Amino acid sequence: xxxxxxxxxxxxxxxxxxxxxxxxxxxxxxxxxxxxxxxxxxxxxxxxxxxxxxxxxxxxxxxxxxxxxxxxxxxxxxxxxxxxxxxxxxxxxxxxxxxxxxxxxxxxxxxxxxxxxxxxxxxxxxxxxxxxxxxxxxxxxxxxxxxxxxxxxxxxxxxxxxxxxxxxxxxxxxxxxxxxxxxxxxxxxxxxxxxxxxxxxxxxxxxxxxxxxxxxxxxxxxxxxxxxxxxxxxxxxxxxxxxxxxxxxxxxxxxxxxxxxxxxxxxxxxxxxxxx
Amino acid sequence: xxxxxxxxxxxxxxxxxxxxxxxxxxxxxxxxxxxxxxxxxxxxxxxxxxxxxxxxxxxxxxxxxxxxxxxxxxxxxxxxxxxxxxxxxxxxxxxxxxxxxxxxxxxxxxxxxxxxxxxxxxxxxxxxxxxxxxxxxxxxxxxxxxxxxxxxxxxxxxxxxxxxxxxxxxxxxxxxxxxxxxxxxxxxxxxxxxxxxxxxxxxxxxxxxxxxxxxxxxxxxxxxxxxxxxxxxxxxxxxx
Numbered sequence: 001x002x003x004x005x006x007x008x009x010x011x012x013x014x015x016x017x018x019x020x021x022x023x024x025x026x027x028x029x030x031x032x033x034x035x036x037x038x039x040x041x042x043x044x045x046x047x048x049x050x051x052x053x054x055x056x057x058x059x060x061x062x063x064x065x066x067x068x069x070x071x072x073x074x075x076x077x078x079x080x081x082x083x084x085x086x087x088x089x090x091x092x093x094x095x096x097x098x099x100x101x102x103x104x105x106x107x108x109x110x111x112x113x114x115x116x117x118x119x120x121x122x123x124x125x126x127x128x129x130x131x132x133x134x135x136x137x138x139x140x141x142x143x144x145x146x147x148x149x150x151x152x153x154x155x156x157x158x159x160x161x162x163x164x165x166x167x168x169x170x171x172x173x174x175x176x177x178x179x180x181x182x183x184x185x186x187x188x189x190x191x192x193x194x195x196x197x198x199x200x201x202x203x204x205x206x207x208x209x210x211x212x213x214x215x216x217x218x219x220x221x222x223x224x225x226x227x228x229x230x231x232x233x234x235x236x237x238x239x240x241x242x243x244x245x246x247x248x249x250x251x252x253x254x255x256x257x258x259x260x261x262x263x264x265x266x267x268x269x270x271x272x273x274x275x276x
Numbered sequence: 277x278x279x280x281x282x283x284x285x286x287x288x289x290x291x292x293x294x295x296x297x298x299x300x301x302x303x304x305x306x307x308x309x310x311x312x313x314x315x316x317x318x319x320x321x322x323x324x325x326x327x328x329x330x331x332x333x334x335x336x337x338x339x340x341x342x343x344x345x346x347x348x349x350x351x352x353x354x355x356x357x358x359x360x361x362x363x364x365x366x367x368x369x370x371x372x373x374x375x376x377x378x379x380x381x382x383x384x385x386x387x388x389x390x391x392x393x394x395x396x397x398x399x400x401x402x403x404x405x406x407x408x409x410x411x412x413x414x415x416x417x418x419x420x421x422x423x424x425x426x427x428x429x430x431x432x433x434x435x436x437x438x439x440x441x442x443x444x445x446x447x448x449x450x451x452x453x454x455x456x457x458x459x460x461x462x463x464x465x466x467x468x469x470x471x472x473x474x475x476x477x478x479x480x481x482x483x484x485x486x487x488x489x490x491x492x493x494x495x496x497x498x499x500x501x502x503x504x505x506x507x508x509x510x511x512x513x514x515x516x
Contacts, residue, residue, distance in 0.1 A: 172402065173395050207394040207407045208344075230395065232404055 025079035029071060036067035053122040054138035055115055061140075103158070107141040110157035114143070120167050127166040128155055169233050173206065176239055178227045180247060181219060181259040188215055188223065194254045195227045198246045204238040205229035222259040281453045281492065284332045294334065296369055297388035297421025303332070303371065310383060312371065317389045324373075324383045331374035335493045336367045336423060336458035337385065338446035342405040344394055345427075347412045350440040353431040353467075359439075361412045361429075364422035365446065366391060367458055370493065388421040396443050405443060423451065426462040426482060433469035445476075447496035452481045452489030459489070 040063035044056045051059065077083045098105060115138070120126050124135050126145070133147035143160055145153045168174075182191055192213055199211035212228035227247070231239040251258055284292050284303065292303040299316035306323075310332070313321040326332070345363055353359055371384035394407040418424075425444065431437040442465065449460040462479035481489050 171400055172404075173399055203390055203392065205393075206404075207392050209395060209399060230399075232393070232395075 021079050025075045028078075029075045032071045032075070033068055036071065037064055040064050040067065052118060054135075057122075057138065058115065058140070103156075104141055107157040110161040111138075111140055111142075113161060114138075114157055119165060120170070124170065125168040127168065128160055129163045131155070132168070172233060173209075173230050174233055174236075175209075175212070175228045175230050176236075176243070177212075178229075178243055178247060179216060179224060180227070180251075181222045181224050183222045183257055183259055186223065186256055190254060191223070191225055191256055194250045194256055195225060195247070198227060198243060198250050199229050201250075202229060202239070202242055202246060204235045204242050205231050279456055281335055281456060281458065282333060284334055286332055297366070297419055299386075299388050299421075301334070301369065301371075301384075305332075310371075310373075312384055314384070314386055318386050320384075320386060326373045326381070326383065332383075333372045333374065335370050335372060336451050336453065337370045337493050338423065338449055338451065338460070338496060339365070339368055339387065339391065339406055340385070340447070340496070341393075342396065342403065342443050342445045342447070344396055344405045344407050344441055344443050346407065346409045346441050347439065348409055350438050351412060353429060353437040353439055355431055355434050355436065358428055358430045359412075361410070361427045363408070363410055363425040363427050363444070364418045365408055365425055365444075367421050367423040424457065424459045425449065426459070428462065428464045430464065430466045432466050433472075435469065437467045445497075448478055450481060450491045450495050451493040452484075453492050454484040454489055458492075459484075 040060045043063060044051075044060045048056050048059050073083050073087070076086070120135055122135050122138065125133065126135055128143075128145065131145055131147060131153050133145040133153065135143060136146040136152060137144040142154045142156050145155060147153060180191075180195075192215070195213045196211075199205060199213065205211065206229070209230045211230065212226065214226050216224040216226045218224070227243070229239065229243060248258075280294055280296060286292050286303060286305045288305055288307060290305060292301075294301050297317070299314055299318050302313045302315075304311040305326075308325065309323045310326045311321075311323055343365055345365075351359065366387060366389045368385065368387050370382060373381040373383055391406040391408070394405055395402050396405045397403060425446070427442075427444075429437075429439055429442075444463065446460075449463070451458050451460050453459075459481060461481050464477045464479060466475040466477075468474060481491070483489070
């Protein structure tokens with residue numbers, strides 16, 4: 001504590017500084033600050049052009065903060081303020097703040113790991129734990145996710161590092177799987193043909209990569225089939241609606257019944273009678 | 277035969293109607309804007325503000341994405357041999373206004389029929405495209421909404437070439453109209469072996485009646501040669 005008191009005593013300005021010297025220093029600082037922001041932007045857009053968006057944002061912040069700190073020291077020094085004591089105090093205060101904020105430091109370091117891993121970038125749709133949404137901001141301590149219901153979620157970097165992370169929009173195309181269950185007495189070949197026709201006639205799904213049409217499993221309710229169609233990620237909703245509608249229409253045209261969650265009691269005389 | 281492609285003589289409050297393939301295009305020039313309506317396989321309608329009714333042109337266009345062409349069955353091409361096809365792709369149509377402006381104003385750009393999409397490349401990286409299946413050696417009657425692409429495939433490799441698909445970058449093709457039938461530049465693909473890139477060259481539009489056909493629709497992909505504009509865009513991108 002004695003050492004801290006000694007350092008703090010050095011910060012005090014022993015002799016008053018006339019405003020004629022402070023005013024130019026202030027103007028120089030403001031001008032320099034604007035220039036630092038401008039050059040940081042230029043640097044990010046030229047040298048750091050290949051970097052991902054969140055790395056650019058972070059780099060710009062670091063350049064602005066470091067540049068501003070350096071500028072402040074230079075301006076204070078020029079104005080006659082004793083900077084040596086200020087720097088010493090900053091060091092001690094930094095250590096104290098560091099000890100008191102281990103969690104924040106952990107998040108900062110986790111953030112650096114996340115950035116180096118480059119698993120996602122701004123605008124990607126990700127699932128982190130129970131939350132799914134668009135990456136809204138990548139900051140020093142946290143990542144902010146904008147959910148589809150327009151809620152903003154702040155997730156600490158340390159939490160993300162410990163979680164299973166899914167990047168939904170990393171690749172330009174995806175596969176969407178539809179599972180349908182039909183009664184045991186429906187011919188397998190007919191169901192497979194109907195599902196192939198659905199994918200062939202679909203406008204929003206892709207012809208290549210080929211859709212996956214296959215028998216999946218025997219289930220308690222009946223036979224389970226899988227239709228996996230590939231689509232461009234922007235067309236998620238279109239594909240989901242179109243294929244669901246198309247399966248229903250195609251099955252109706254082909255006379256294929258879809259199994260529903262109900263108790264079906266059948267006898268030889270009245271086959272297909274549904275009692276629920 | 278009624279001419280479909282070219283400048284439309286459209287007076288105020290006058291209706292213009294044309295059927296191309298499975299769509300019908302209707303245009304009405306109102307005093308302040310052009311009313312357009314497309315019905316059929318593709319449905320769109322709306323208003324476009326156009327200064328003046330002169331210079332409105334209906335012209336054929338290529339698709340807005342590359343097209344993966346697939347012969348209905350693979351074709352084997354012997355070393356040193358060439359094959360010629362006429363690929364009849366679905367035509368797009370554009371309504372363009374040249375009135376009172378130096379630059380053209382694109383009013384409408386739509387396909388004459390809906391086209392199935394596909395993906396060319398791997399699931400990690402690639403590009404979207406339309407898919408088109410054709411019968412290379414059969415002279416089936418061609419629909420009136422087709423765009424003829426003369427395609428030549430040369431096998432300059434020592435081995436057999438199995439031609440089963442080709443990504444045709446239609447945005448690099450100009451279109452001319454001969455007897456109201458749109459035709460593009462000749463495309464030549466030279467296969468040099470599986471260990472080398474194939475060479476694709478875009479030639480001239482074939483002559484018609486001994487004369488070079490005039491380009492009605494320039495290619496979609498055209499780089500700007502304006503150095504001043506490029507410099508401005510670079511600076512704007514840098515500092516904006």
